[in-house]
Amino acid sequence: MIEHQPLPYRPMSRHRRSEGKKGGTRRAENNKIYAHPLPLTFSQTYVTLGLSRHTVLNPCCEGYWDPLTRSVWVTNPKDSATLWQRGFFGKGNISRSEPSWLSRQVNIRKAELSGKVTSEEITAKRREQRKRFKMDRANAIVTAAAEAEEAFRIGKTVTNPIMIPSGATWKPADEAPEKGPSAIPQNHNKQDEGRDGELDDIVDVEHLQLTPQEAFFLIWCFDCLSVLNPQTAEGMPLQEIWLAFQTCYMDPGPSLQLRPDNPFIVNYVAYHHYRSLGWTVKSGVKFCVDYLLYKRGPVFDHAEFALVICPVYEDPADSDSSTLCFRSTQNISWSWLSTVNRVNSQVMKMLILCYVTIPSSVLVxxxxxxxPKCLAYYSVREVTVRRFIPARMRD
Structure with a gap:
């Protein structure tokens, strides 16, 4: 069975303690939007004699299984918003996390009509200026080195050395005029603004992508997601979904056989373990780890823990006969572990090694x-890795 162990206590920094005390309209709005930690909600109805009865409200979302991307596509915007706002499940396929492509396009269209500059344009401008600054600095360094070498060759002193630009003093040679109220055409009247301001023609082309672990957690634990077959558009039964999520990690062939070290099962054991303990689990590929653990969600605060899944074979013979491309504890080097620990220490995340014990193929x-009954034979153990700094940890 899956063993539940509490994560080690980590005292918050002074910055994060004071951050929780700050109020504001934005935080109050997020508390209202993301008030439900799970897709299922409860309604309270009053009956006679002052008694109340609670009923479970199931959103009943739908998604299509895509074996090529190993994800479940939720194309209905209402279902996408429900799964994201109630537990932060999935991510937008053309967004960083929250499926917000449509709202960003609406803001861009409104900014174009009002003559304002969007945040995307400001970011693109800063990146272009940073690129030009690096090119100007490199050219100045090369020119100064060539001039100094020429002066040394002829035995003279450089009287007017070339100044190397710095980030504090450098300015672009040709600044483009910024957008403002004057950028609006003179013939832009209210009639044109009403005609150009129609935003209904923007088609939402984004969908929510659920990993197999997220999708099966919603199906098996809450029964709030129906996965449809992309060929027949019919609902897939639970056993078919379980097999489809396993076979997508295996090479197709006549010798296709289920193994206890299947990457889907191993990752789902860890995902189910932390989700059942109340953590919000998201992908950690940005920080070279498997999962990130949030207390409430990415909207409220940063992840406190970075999780690396380390499968451990109960029977060493299963590791030798495995043909799956899955990272095991034997392939993890100390240099790689030190690198990952350094990366996550810089972003204020504690590294957790999650050891998932894989049962013997004789037993399973x-x-x-x-x-899914085979999940009872898996277990989870945790090891905390801290970076040792001798100059700071002498006391």
Whole structure:
């Protein structure tokens, strides 16, 4: 069975303690929008004699299984908003996390009509200026080195050395005029603004992508997601979904056989373990780890823990006979571990090694792997890794 162990206590920094005390309209709005930690909600109805009864409200979302991307596509905007706002499940396919492509396009269209500058344009301008600054600095360094070498060759002193530009003093040679109220055409009247201001023609082309672990957690634990077959558009039963999520990580062939070290099962064991303890689990590929653990969600605060899944074979013979491309504890080097720990220490995240014990293939047969009942034979243990700094930890 999956063992539940509490994460180690980590005292928050002074900056993060004071951050929780700050109020504001934005935080109050987020508390209202993301008030439900899970897709299921409860309604309270009053009956006679002052008694109340609670009923479970199931959103019943739908998604299509895509084996090429190993994800479930939720194309209905209402279902996408429900799954994101109630537990932060999935991510937008053309967004960083929250599926906000449509709202960004609406803001861009409104900014174009009003003559204002959007945040995307400001970011693009800063990146272009940074690129030009680096090119000007490199050219100045090369020119100054060539001039100094020429002066040394002829035995003279450089009287007017070339100044190397710095980030504090450098300015672009040709500044483009910024957008403002004067950028609006003179013939832009209210009639044109009403005609150009129609935003209904913007088609939302974004969908929510759920990983197999997220999708199966919603299906098996809450029964609030229906996965449809992309060919027949019909609902897939639970056993078919379980097998489809396993086979997408395996090479197709006549010798296709389920194994207890399937990457989907190992990752789902860790995902289910922390989700059942109340953590919000998101992908950690940005920080070279498997998962990130949030107390409430990415909207409220940063992740406190970075998780690396380390599968451990109960029977060493299973590791030798495995044909799956899955990272094991034998392939993790100390240099790689030190690098990952350094990366996450710089962003105020504690590294957690999550050891998932894989049961022996003798104990768990391929027939047993065809059902989620095999999850009872897996266990989870945690090891905290801290970066040792001798100059700072002498006391």
């Amino acid at each position: 047969s391929p027939e047993m792997l065809g059902s």
